[in-house]
Amino acid sequence: xxxxxxxxxxxxxxxxxxxxxxxxxxxxxxxxxxxxxxxxxxxxxxxxxxxxxxxxxxxxxxxxxxxxxxxxxxxxxxxxxxxxxxxxxxxxxxxxxxxxxxxxxxxxxxxxxxxxxxxxxxxxxxxxxxxxxxxxxxxxxxxxxxxxxxxxxxxxxxxxxxxxxxxxxxxxxxxxxxxxxxxxxxxxxxxxxxxxxxxxxxxxxxxxxxxxxxxxxxxxxxxxxxxxxxxxxxxxxxxxxxxxxxxxxxxxxxxxxxxxxxxxxxxxxxxxxxxxxxxxxxxxxxx
Numbered sequence: 620x621x622x623x624x625x626x627x628x629x630x631x632x633x634x635x636x637x638x639x640x641x642x643x644x645x646x647x648x649x650x651x652x653x654x655x656x657x658x659x660x661x662x663x664x665x666x667x668x669x670x671x672x673x674x675x676x677x678x679x680x681x682x683x684x685x686x687x688x689x690x691x692x693x694x695x696x697x698x699x700x701x702x703x704x705x706x707x708x709x710x711x712x713x714x715x716x717x718x719x720x721x722x723x724x725x726x727x728x729x730x731x732x733x734x735x736x737x738x739x740x741x742x743x744x745x746x747x748x749x750x751x752x753x754x755x756x757x758x759x760x761x762x763x764x765x766x767x768x769x770x771x772x773x774x775x776x777x778x779x780x781x782x783x784x785x786x787x788x789x790x791x792x793x794x795x796x797x798x799x800x801x802x803x804x805x806x807x808x809x810x811x812x813x814x815x816x817x818x819x820x821x822x823x824x825x826x827x828x829x830x831x832x833x834x835x836x837x838x839x840x841x842x843x844x845x846x847x848x849x850x851x852x853x854x855x856x857x858x859x860x861x862x863x864x865x866x867x868x869x870x871x872x873x874x875x876x877x878x879x880x881x882x883x884x885x886x887x888x889x890x891x892x893x894x895x896x897x898x899x900x901x902x903x904x905x906x
Contacts, residue, residue, distance in 0.1 A: 622653075622655070624661075625660050625661070625662075626657045626658050626659070626660035626661030626662065626710075627655050627656070627657055627661060628655075628656040628657060628658060630656055631653065631654060631655040631656050631657070632653060632654055632761065633651060633652070633653035633655075634651060634652050634653065634760035634761065635650070635651045636648070636649045636650065636651065636652070636760070636766065638768060639768060641768075642768040642771075642772075643723070644724065645724070645772075646723055646768055646769070646771065646772035647721055647722070647723035647725060647726055647729075647771070647772050647775040647776060647779075648721060648722065648723050648768060648771060648772065648775075649719055649720065649721050649756065649771055649775075650669075650670045650720040650721060650722060651719075651720045652718070652719045652720070652756055652757055652760055653717075653718055653757075654715070654716070654717050654718075654757060654761070655715070655716050655718070656715050657679075657710055657713055657714055657715070657716065658713045659710060659711050659712055659713050661709060661710050661713075661714070662707070662708075662709035662710075663706070663707060663708050663709065664707045664709075665702070665705070665706060665707075666705050667702060667703055667704060667705065667706075668702040668703075668706075668720065669702070669703060669722065670702050670703070670720040670721055670722045670726075671699065671700065671701060671702060671703075671720070671721055671722065671726050671729075671730055672698075672699070672700040672702050672706075672718060672719070672720050672721075673697060673698075673699060673700075673718065673719045673721065673749075673753060673775075673778055674692070674697065674698045674700060674708060674716055674718045675696075675697045675716060675717045675718065675743075675749075675750060675753050676692055676693065676694050676695065676696050676697075676698075676714055676715075676716055677694070677695075677714075677715045677716065677717055678694055678714060678715040679694060679710055679712055679713050679714025679715060680692065680693045680694060680710065680712060680714060681708060681709055681710035681711070681712075681714050682708065682709055682710075682711075683698045683700060683707075683708045683739075683740065684706065684707040684708065685739060685740075689707075690740060692708070692740055693742075694714075695742055695743060695744065695745075696740055696741065696742050696743070697740070697741055697743055697749055697750070697753075697778070697781075697782075698739060698740045699730065699733060699739045699740075699779075699782060700739070701730055702720065717753050717754065717757060718753075719753055719756055719757075719775070721775050723772075723775075729779045732783065733779065733782045733783060735836065736783070736836065736837060737782055737783060737785065738782075738785075739782075741781065741782055741785040743781070743785075747781060748777050748778070748780070748781050749777065749778040749781035749782070751777075752774035752775065752777040752778040752781075753774070753778060755770070755774050756771055756774050756775070759771070799823055799833070799834075799837065801822050801823075802819050802822050802823050802834075805818075805819070805822055806819070806845070806846060806849055807849065809873075810849060810850055810853055810871075810872055810873045811870060811871055811872065811873045812873060813873070814846055814873070816830070816831070816842055816843075819834075819842055830842070847883055847887065848887065850872045850873055850874060850883075851872075851883060851884055851887045851888065853871070853872045854868050854872045854874075854880070854884060854892065855888070855895065857871065857872070858892055858895050858896040858899065859895075859896070859899045865877055865880065865881075865892055868880075868892070880892070
């Protein structure tokens with residue numbers, strides 16, 4: 620569809636999509652997608668448009684308003700914009716943009732996670748996974764004329780994952796993301812051993828205080844809560860799939876005592892280890 624909008628040049632196109640009921644329930648899906656060639660008059664200033672927006676600047680530059688501040692977005696950048704609330708983006712020199720308005724049951728969760736832990740604007744190359752994903756979505760509408768809702772979901776997830784993994788090395792004051800991944804790996808590989816906060820903070824190259832703040836931001840748990848959940852999840856596996864006695868499970872999962880194990884297990888699962896094991900066996904018998 621051709622556009623009659625101030626600042627949008629004649630060779631620009633937009634496509635609208637009405638997803639199936641199953642796609643709306645399961646997938647990230649497209650509300651509309653377009654490729655705009657714009658002059659310096661182009662500006663969007665809306666109260667809301669029920670979707671999130673991935674905006675890729677293929678040529679030129681402009682601004683996106685984030686938290687009330689105009690933030691520059693340059694050629695080769697992709698911005699993630701919450702269009703459920705008031706939003707603004709514009710160019711003062713002209714730009715070519717490829718964009719996708721999308722929504723879905725997990726869209727808000729992706730946006731919140733990216734906003735909390737990463738930048739809402741990333742710099743990419745034309746061959747990056749996110750740029751490729753947006754190109755492929757546009758291609759479905761503009762060239763192929765064959766819409767696959769499953770593929771649209773895959774491409775959108777790919778683009779959003781690029782935000783989560785982009786610039787994986789944080790600055791030295793926050794510690795490196797690679798170091799943080801090493802922390803999680805260390806916990807998984809050493810559940811049976813005593814794990815101290817100081818040890819985890821050293822792996823992440825942070826002070827214990829700062830490590831606790833970053834850990835909670837990234838996982839939603841304090842280090843202690845995360846460790847207890849990891850140990851209980853391991854215990855659930857042994858209770859469900861083996862006949863190991865509690866004493867053996869306690870050792871394998873790093874609990875200090877049987878009473879402590881039972882108390883934590885019931886608090887996190889609502890059942891005692893014995894009740895959990897019996898329930899699993901009853902379910903297997905019924906199956």
